[in-house]
Amino acid sequence: MSQPTLPFASTVDARYDEVVDTDGTLRPAWRALASLALGLTQDELSRVDGEIVRFLADDGVSYARAGDDLQPWQLDPMPFVFDAPGWARLEVGLAQRAELLNALLADLYGPQTVLREGIVPAATVVGHAGFVRAVARAHPASGTPLLLSATDLGRDAAGEWHVLADRVQAPSGLGYAAENRRVISQVLPDLLDEGALHRMDPYFAALRAALIAAAPEGTTHPRIVVMSPGPLSETAFDQAFLATALGFPLVQGSDLVVREGSVWIKPAGWPKRVPTERVDVILRRVDAEWCDPLELRSGSRLGVAGLTEAARRGRVTLVNGLGAGVLENPALMPYLPAVCEHLLGEQLRLPSVPTWWLGDADARGDVLARIEGDDPTLEVRLIDEPRRRLAIPSGELVARVLAEPHRYAAQEQLPLSQVPVWNGGAAASALPVILRGFSVRFGSTYRPLVGGLATVRDAPDAAPRTKDVWVLKADETDPDQGIADVAALPTTRSDPTFAPRALSDMFWTGRYAERTEDLLRLVLATQAALDQPGAYTPARAAESVRVLLASLDALAGRREADPEAEFRSLLLDATRPGSAAHSIARLRDAMEGVRDQLSGDTWRVFSNIERAVRALRSSPHPHRTAESAGRMLASMLSLYGVTANMIRDAGWHMIEAGRYLERGLQLSALLTSTLAISRTPRTDREVLESLLVTAESVVTHRRRYRGSARAADVVELLLLDASNPRSLAFSLATMRGHLAAMPASTGSTRAERLLDHLETELAAIDVADLTAVVGGRRDRLVETLTDVTAQLEQLADAIGHLHFEAGPPAVSMAELSLIELAEVRP
Template sequence: MQSQQQSTVGPPTGPSVAPPTGTDNLFAGYQAEAGRFDELTSPDGRRRPGWDKFSQLLNTMGASEFTRRWEHSQHLIYENGVSYSAYGDPEDNARPWDLDALPMLIDEAEWKHVSAGIAQRAEVLQLTLGDLLGPQRLIKDGVLPAELLFGHPGFRLPFHSQTPPGGSYLPFYAADLGRSPDGRWWVLADRTEAPSGIGFALENRVVISRMLPDVFRSMNVQRLAPFFIQFKEKVRELSPHGEENPRIAIYTRGPKHENYFEDAYLARYLGYTLVEGDDLAIRENRVWLKTLDGLLPIHVLVRRPNSEACDPLEFSDESTLGVAGLLNSSRDGEVSVINPLGSGLVESPAFMAFLPRLCRFFLNQDPILPGVATWWCGEAPSLDRVLSNPQQLVVSQAYRSRGTGYDADKQLNSVLPSELADRIRSHPTRFVAQERLKLSTVPTWDQGTAGTAHMVLRSFAVATGDSYSVLPGGLARTSDASSPPPLAIPASKGSKDAWVLSSQPVDHVTLLSTKEEAIEIRRTATELPSRVADNIFWLGRQIERADASARQLRTFVLRLTSEMAVGPTAVPTGLLRALASQGQIEPDFALEDIRHHMPQLEEALPDLVFDREQVGSIRSVLNNMFRTASLVRDRLSTDSWRVLVRIDQTFCVPKDGPLDLTDLLSMLNRLVVQLAAIEGMCLESMTRSHVFRFLELGRRLERALQTVGLLQSCLIDSPPPSSEVLDALLEIADSVMTYRSRYRANLQLSAVVDLLLTDESNPRSIAYQLLTVEKVSKQLPGEDYPAGYLPHERLILSMVHAVRMVDVMGTCEAYSVGEQQRLAELLETLDQDLQNLSRELSLRYLVHAGPARRMSSTAEKRVS
């Protein structure tokens, strides 16, 4: 029985071409690569359909205007913080999303043929999954070798005999496509586990359509929204018990994984809840979302982790992504998982060798789209062919799970032919060989000129009725044309928006529902997982910590520069102690006897500020702030996220030379304003939900702690404060104008302490923070409260009472004659109680259970 060879079924050799008209400055000097199909031009230099009109529209716009718009679009990507670890990235590090200014154009008639082929392939793979996870007729009838299935590491006993809702084994599918030199589209790989990239395709469309709105409309580009409407409808249909308004969640692998931006982006766009494994629990075989208000049922999970990472009870106990019992809940029809666990079985390259057989077996048809010629070495004729001509083929692992195998395949093709042949002979079922495909080239925009790149297009399909609907276009990924790829699918370096051009004007379609369905009017949303509340709480604390650090450092730098310059030796010791207590400078700088032996602080300061490894430096605080924000980016407004991204990417050492104190002061001023913008958005734009409450609790608690610490550093175990110290305290606490409006320039310790400690009308005072915490804490969720006060409530009441009972005048008079004990004890008590309050809030609302552990040994079992 022979493995698949290249199918000859397909459309004519590429679309027809049209001659260029008018001026063509955009593609002046463009050079197509010989021996490959070029998306822009035919071998005789004539434009392919759509490109002539496109180039005319851009030339009418002019190069300078096009460049200006592109720079603005890149800034939008930059502000949105779009990042990704591209397929095959050996470092697996997230990097800024690289989008090309020029879209890829596809003719409508050509795409109709491609769509039919994608839909056919998805249907065949769904039927294959249903059979292999069920009756296994393919094995019994000899269509597939038994070794192909039972030797597959992804074929596991727990996946067998599933009956997903609606019998949909593959509701969502993607395929990687490439063109052969004659212009035919080939399938390079199937994506059935948890296809990724559709969110990036949507982001590409948003950016490019905003950049070229007139061109976009004039070209009659088919819209993406109808596909997402069909996707949402299919997901809703798959709710296991037919709920009218099911609760749907995107089950993400978390912010450490390459597709987290896409997960958060899709959750916001589709209106789904973004969850991680720790947010979910299994009770009575149903899936529940753990929220502050209790457990809420989840009906549908759009999953992102690989199947084996989803349930530590059944599979690997090394993964922290899974939910113990998820597979059993899915198997019993209590939750619908998209795609069902085990669907990645047919994603392995080995199955590509058998697609023509499978297509004829199930549909009695030949494939509409050919697949890249593939030979599975587990069959003797295919093995002989591969061993007789290994240098003309690309050898890879026959079984590969999503997101793995690139490095291994690359290494495999770099060994000597004799060694490769020995490896194949020793374990032939583990290898496949594929024909080397010369991918087509597309025009790219680089520094004002048009260059070339190789292209792979990922197309997406969703089950609808008895067939599949295909997204018009998809995610076009580009790779460097200067070096030939070692594998069938090269590592992508950039992406393009893919435009399918219609012959008629395209209707505007929106994702917003037009159904007049009854809904219950609400004032709050209860779906806040404890994990999210924890991260929101700490985000609030880190925002305030960054603000306090920036204000203290700015005040210090001001006293070293401009008209207020007094030199580092004249800077009040209390201010140095405050910086040292935060970790912004070495503690020795705050000690009189040692300071003179230290390096000049003015020279050392810039390095200390931007040291990412130094705990307490502003840069490390900002790192923590941005990292925490990325964990909850689906809960933040677009504007808030953009400000956070701008802070993270601009508060760094400039590349154009050394940084002096004047530059540092300007950066600190900008940072304070940006942090104030975030705080303003929180106050003015966030509904008073649990998200706002925990953010506010974190902010207020941290602001109180920072003010307590500032007063301790400047007033305790120090001589009576000079006017310079009092002025610095007011400046750091942003209370200078309030003080001057009350007392003019008469700086007195009692008035400063009153304003920063006990004045309940001052938003910067400790008293104000405590009252706000008291107010917000009363709105936190709770069931049946016990008699009396809870521990955190007692702490709050105790601190409010202690501050209100302070005799400011008496305490400051005692301080002025050297009796600092009363003030020191008060501040020490507040410091301890505030830290205890943070701990009590965490214990009551924010503590999570540890990761689940596997209790069975089914991870090693195979169906026999």
């Protein structure tokens, strides 16, 4: 079968300049902004660039390419600007592209006319991993399987736009585009106002309305969720931003269950408790093959068993449908002009970059000759992995293509248009740019986002740097996004159920926050003791200092003999269990899992901590340790203010329950390590003072007790004083209130019974007997605190079983077969 050829501009190195015309004048889009934009000095651009970095860090914006660690999001201060006429031509092409992809998707999973009539070779579809046979049928469950699409575009040397790739599997970037606009509006408000740009808010309102309208027929109050692979996903921020902006819960596959043919949010204590909240629409950000371990990828831990069947029955709408990934196949691109004429009766407005499917013999011969000639303008990719570059010798590549030609496609490389990028120097660099456009089916038509996400790179494998995309209005009175108004939607109050996984993340958020704070306080108290004259020399340390160092050892183990090196390790080494750095890392992981539930101010905590960490790494001076630890502590304390403003739902109660349970555990460990042995009066006094400082109770003690600190008074204040927020008694009483507020609590659950028992034992303690010294030791105190620790750990387990239990762990079909085989063996 012959493939149609596509016109293509010259492949010489000349690039279309998005700002300056060929005669040296500014292009129309930039003329209105010239006076302000060109007036930005180098100092001003440096300031703006620094503010952008700070704002993005404060919002916790990150991104990771496949296989890499998360890295900070990068935003260039110079926008990518369109005028109204220039955008209008592109907008029409994007809308047609989305409509074409929708029609093709419906055809491939329905009548398959393009395959039967030979318009598209069947091998390009059935041989692609994105074609999900489990949902192919004569009549698709949804008449509009494609609700949201993204298209990557590049402009050639003649200034014509070409489609580089279609992103419809789980299109990402809308959240990043909105974040870019938010940041630029803060750092360049004058330039933004001068431009009369299209605001993005109406587009998110339209997307929200489209998702609600996509619910199965007959649904009165649809429940919509955003399904994420989890906080370690490459675009976790984008997913959380979208969930927050739309007002829909961010869930993971483990939060959902298919029951009686429908999808439900797991309640706390599942499977003992029956789910009550059915999910009607899932905006999925999990690739199709991972969505259902029952019918698709058996080893997946990201999906929901039975989701495919629920979608087939029409009980849940998936956005986009499970089979949408086949449209990301570059082998389809050569045939789209003919497909457009067949399905839409129109000519394709936005041509694809010249592409050849190597399953076609004629195309393969031409491409192989170019590969053997090391043609730098050609790139060969696997049709199943079009985003991965095949960096292998030409001889090996030819052999692979000849072995399985249907698995490969070749694409011409555009000499992409260039834009100015601020590099921190005296002049901007000119770098090639890719534009990602977005389209949503709103009402009966596809609406492209007026704007998008622009990406520039120094090299194909370099980290991406993005730009805000500005589209200037033809008239200031034009409606934003071309949407006059989104009809008001009927609203009802909803108190969403927290899935067990989300409750667990909230609980550990509280625990890690308290663990970090307590260790930082102990580091600061120990550092202060070391700073006393004569307290420490390399040959000898004061006894009180040794006691405090031993307390740190009990909490985090000892890594370094030198105290200063030890403090740095505790603050910087995230691989060291028990260290402040380790707890902060785990805290962030837990909070990323429930990002949609948290205020945006939350992430300033981590950006401030990161600044303190950078300052400590860059300075060898001992005073920097205490200063950085103090800044980290101040940041952790600000987290109290953030959580204090949360709605009092189950998630907030779990954060607070975790915080106070951990406070009890940390306090027990601290009292045990400092008071187990009675020492000289001076040492005891110094240790007790440091203990009170660490427990943030020194002011209360001085107001309440006269004279020097005594062990009995300190133990009473920290263990039994119910009016002291840092005491164990106060922690247990507060925890009781938070647990009672949880939906699964009845007043007689094991967790509540354990808590009652511990409170009863604590109330019966005789402080004088507990702190009595026998043979130089306070063994009674140690025994009591050991028992308290054991009971608190039992309580933590009971809380987990009651509120976080979500049934047995997922087992793949292969593993299940082995288990069944083992059970029948004698």
